[in-house]
Amino acid sequence: MYRDVVTARHYEERLQEEYLEGKQPKFDISAGPIPGELHLAAGHEPAAVGVCQHLTDDDTVTAPHRPHHVAIAKGVDLKRMTAEIFGRRTGLSKGKGGHMHLFDPDVNFACSGIIAQGCPPAVGAAMAAKKRNSDAVAVSYVGEGAISQGGFLESLNLASVRDLPVVFVVEDNDWAISMPKERVTDVADGSKRAQGFDLPGERVDHNDPIAVYEAAERAVGRARAGNGPTLIEVQVHRRMGHFMGDAQEYRSDEEVEKLDRLDPIPKLEARLGREGLSDERIEELREAATRRVEDAIEWAKEQPQPDPAEAYDDVFVDPPASTTAAEAGGDD
Amino acid sequence: MAKATEPEGTQRELTMSRAMVEAIAAEMRDDEDVFVMGEDVADYGGIFDSTEGLLDEFGRERVMDVPISETSFVGAGVGAAQAGMRPIVELMFADFFGVCMDQIYNQMAKNTYMSGGSVNVPMVLMTAVGGGYNDAAQHSQTLYGTFAHLPGMKVVVPSTARDAKGLMHTAIRDDDPVVYMFHKRLMGIGWMPAPDGPKTGVPDDDYTVPFGEADVKREGSDVTVVTLGLHVHRAMAAAESLADDGVDAEVVDLRTLVPLDAETVLESVRKTGRLVVVDEDYRSYGVTGEIVARVAETDLGALEAVERVALPDVPIPYARPLENEVLPDAGDVETAIRNAVE
Numbered sequence: 001m002y003r004d005v006v007t008a009r010h011y012e013e014r015l016q017e018e019y020l021e022g023k024q025p026k027f028d029i030s031a032g033p034i035p036g037e038l039h040l041a042a043g044h045e046p047a048a049v050g051v052c053q054h055l056t057d058d059d060t061v062t063a064p065h066r067p068h069h070v071a072i073a074k075g076v077d078l079k080r081m082t083a084e085i086f087g088r089r090t091g092l093s094k095g096k097g098g099h100m101h102l103f104d105p106d107v108n109f110a111c112s113g114i115i116a117q118g119c120p121p122a123v124g125a126a127m128a129a130k131k132r133n134s135d136a137v138a139v140s141y142v143g144e145g146a147i148s149q150g151g152f153l154e155s156l157n158l159a160s161v162r163d164l165p166v167v168f169v170v171e172d173n174d175w176a177i178s179m180p181k182e183r184v185t186d187v188a189d190g191s192k193r194a195q196g197f198d199l200p201g202e203r204v205d206h207n208d209p210i211a212v213y214e215a216a217e218r219a220v221g222r223a224r225a226g227n228g229p230t231l232i233e234v235q236v237h238r239r240m241g242h243f244m245g246d247a248q249e250y251r252s253d254e255e256v257e258k259l260d261r262l263d264p265i266p267k268l269e270a271r272l273g274r275e276g277l278s279d280e281r282i283e284e285l286r287e288a289a290t291r292r293v294e295d296a297i298e299w300a301k302e303q304p305q306p307d308p309a310e311a312y313d314d315v316f317v318d319p320p321a322s323t324t325a326a327e328a329g330g331d332d
Numbered sequence: 333m334a335k336a337t338e339p340e341g342t343q344r345e346l347t348m349s350r351a352m353v354e355a356i357a358a359e360m361r362d363d364e365d366v367f368v369m370g371e372d373v374a375d376y377g378g379i380f381d382s383t384e385g386l387l388d389e390f391g392r393e394r395v396m397d398v399p400i401s402e403t404s405f406v407g408a409g410v411g412a413a414q415a416g417m418r419p420i421v422e423l424m425f426a427d428f429f430g431v432c433m434d435q436i437y438n439q440m441a442k443n444t445y446m447s448g449g450s451v452n453v454p455m456v457l458m459t460a461v462g463g464g465y466n467d468a469a470q471h472s473q474t475l476y477g478t479f480a481h482l483p484g485m486k487v488v489v490p491s492t493a494r495d496a497k498g499l500m501h502t503a504i505r506d507d508d509p510v511v512y513m514f515h516k517r518l519m520g521i522g523w524m525p526a527p528d529g530p531k532t533g534v535p536d537d538d539y540t541v542p543f544g545e546a547d548v549k550r551e552g553s554d555v556t557v558v559t560l561g562l563h564v565h566r567a568m569a570a571a572e573s574l575a576d577d578g579v580d581a582e583v584v585d586l587r588t589l590v591p592l593d594a595e596t597v598l599e600s601v602r603k604t605g606r607l608v609v610v611d612e613d614y615r616s617y618g619v620t621g622e623i624v625a626r627v628a629e630t631d632l633g634a635l636e637a638v639e640r641v642a643l644p645d646v647p648i649p650y651a652r653p654l655e656n657e658v659l660p661d662a663g664d665v666e667t668a669i670r671n672a673v674e
């Protein structure tokens with residue numbers, strides 16, 4: 001678990017550096033080696049690793065626009081994911097998806113940048129598992145800003161009435177871009193929403209991977225045993241702006257200063273230390289994580305850019321005759 | 333032929349976002365019933381600066397941040413409008429309309445008709461469109477055609493600060509629902525550099541740009557380029573570059589898709605004989621096809637050549653070489669104009 005936490009954190013720090021290259025001093029979103037927006041998840045790691053520890057490749061995870069930590073915890077191919085984020089041909093989606101749209105069918109991982117819209121497909125994956133009598137489960141991640149969405153609430157209901165093996169995980173980082181949680185909902189404990197659908201709900205109140213692990217153990221266990229869905233809300237922290245380039249002027253200095261004290265990584269290290277893990281072993285794990293991340297980034301940056309003509313492939317698996325590249329790109 | 337309603341003067345230059353905000357603020361001062369709601373419109377001032385500064389002047393009751401629940405807040409806009417208010421609802425990206433489409437195309441757009449005219453929905457639904465910054469398929473669409481296709485809403489697409497302000501005044505005062513689509517690249521926001529074109533002189537006073545009046549942004553005699561939004565500037569660049577080769581292109585900025593000023597387009601095509609339509613939306617079943625059809629069905633004889641420049645029918649890819657391939661740029665417009673005049 002610790003390994004995935006530090007891998008995710010180091011990954012985010014390195015992506016941030018790479019992303020800002022060429023975008024400074026004046027931020028220009030269309031400059032630099034990484035295209036598009038970038039939403040980093042530093043401070044969210046416990047919600048990813050605590051849950052995904054219980055999952056196998058056969059289980060499905062759908063992630064939202066802030067997906068890297070979950071992808072790492074689920075075992076998404078780090079090299080191909082990085083190549084995707086750099087927009088390269090050997091990326092998970094051949095450079096077509098980008099960082100908000102990571103798909104790795106080998107480990108049943110998918111993403112959507114539209115808020116809460118990963119929930120219904122997770123319900124569908126669970127439905128398929130149930131129909132096939134497999135014990136696979138589906139996990140869908142949303143932010144606390146997403147809990148007002150129809151896609152989320154309707155999915156809770158459908159999963160509940162059909163007793164489907166789904167775990168809904170709310171990553172509560174207190175903010176939806178510039179909207180503080182108290183202006184999103186009057187229900188501070190989001191796990192209470194589960195009551196409205198007659199399914200179990202749990203809130204894990206702090207950035208604590210072990211507490212998340214235990215809550216997820218119960219939830220995934222329930223799902224695998226055929227006892228239906230669970231809602232888990234995890235208090236995490238958004239250590240950065242909503243996306244790179246967001247100066248967070250809406251956030252108070254006190255709050256931002258507090259973030260270091262709330263960082264889950266030193267807390268986890270202290271706990272592992274108390275439980276007998278030596279400093280050398282921690283250092284070793286950290287170094288291994290760093291190497292893995294560096295390898296992935298180095299590999300990704302050496303990968304070729306896609307060929308422009310590839311833009312026309314993959315719209316259909318079985319393209320109608322009229323949508324050949326020449327037809328589709330008729331203006332060029 | 334329609335012209336901008338006021339002469340070009342020596343007014344101060346504004347970015348398109350400032351110009352839009354100026355119109356919204358003026359209408360809010362004039363009419364207590366005008367209010368703004370959307371995601372990140374208050375403290376953030378709109379992700380694309382479309383509501384920047386309004387919170388300070390008008391407070392949280394009139395500039396409302398709302399939960400991410402588009403069905404409820406777009407629908408609430410419909411209800412408030414039917415109750416006689418004049419809501420301006422922002423939904424950050426046109427790509428997100430899917431989650432609340434029923435409120436848009438079955439409620440907002442149809443209630444006037446279904447009620448036999450006894451109910452009306454004077455709201456403005458404002459949103460950002462367009463690609464060109466590698467945000468991939470769920471954050472880069474233009475979708476002009478989708479909203480212009482569905483009856484019952486007026487559809488506005490400004491290309492300059494001056495038009496943006498006048499069209500916003502008209503939109504807020506209009507008694508029908510108006511979809512106001514602004515291109516991100518035109519707004520003049522810090523983190524996404526805009527071309528020079530959209531930043532124009534803007535009169536201090538309130539003025540309106542009427543709906544259904546296209547604007548000839550450049551006069552020319554050889555070929556008519558019909559376009560809107562960001563691509564007005566791409567077409568202007570292409571026209572300027574072709575002028576050196578002796579090709580004189582006229583650039584018609586539609587400004588509104590509903591109502592559509594087919595008359596100005598026709599007049600221009602009758603003069604030039606050649607039509608190039610440029611749009612950042614998907615090619616099939618969209619603006620380009622519509623404009624060509626309008627001209628063809630009214631005056632087929634006026635047409636000597638037709639070219640279309642649009643997004644080929646693919647979702648917008650993320651990687652730069654792929655996105656560059658599918659998004660039409662000034663070079664693509666230039667090629668189309670050359671093909672038309674050959």
Ligand SMILES: Cc1ncc(C[n+]2csc(CCOP(=O)(O)OP(=O)(O)O)c2C)c(N)n1
Nearest residue numbers: 066113114115143144145146175176177428
């Ligand atoms: C349907 C839809 N509406 C709005 C957005 C724009 N948007 C992207 S992220 C975001 C905030 C999400 O907040 P939260 O769910 O708390 O997740 P966090 O970003 O805090 O991880 C918004 C409003 C979107 N992507 N999709």
